[in-house]
Amino acid sequence: MAKPKSTMKQVVIDVALKSHNCKRNSAHRILKGNIRLKIKSSRSFHAYCVDCAKGILQGDIAKIQNLLSKFD
Numbered sequence: 407m408a409k410p411k412s413t414m415k416q417v418v419i420d421v422a423l424k425s426h427n428c429k430r431n432s433a434h435r436i437l438k439g440n441i442r443l444k445i446k447s448s449r450s451f452h453a454y455c456v457d458c459a460k461g462i463l464q465g466d467i468a469k470i471q472n473l474l475s476k477f478d
Contacts, residue, residue, distance in 0.1 A: 416446035
């Protein structure tokens with residue numbers, strides 16, 4: 407049986423191994439040991455701090471709910 411398709415790109419929550427800036431807002435610093443959201447973009451990953459990640463995921467949830475409502 408075929409594997410169901412997914413609209414989500416490769417998304418991972420992990421722990422930062424070194425300190426770096428958030429991709430969405432460079433004023434947000436992700437410190438070593440902090441959890442972060444990583445989203446695959448082309449051949450690399452973009453890392454987002456918890457605050458930005460929550461906003462991104464909430465926006466995606468709203469988009470998916472809007473799409474689902476169109477099937478009713």
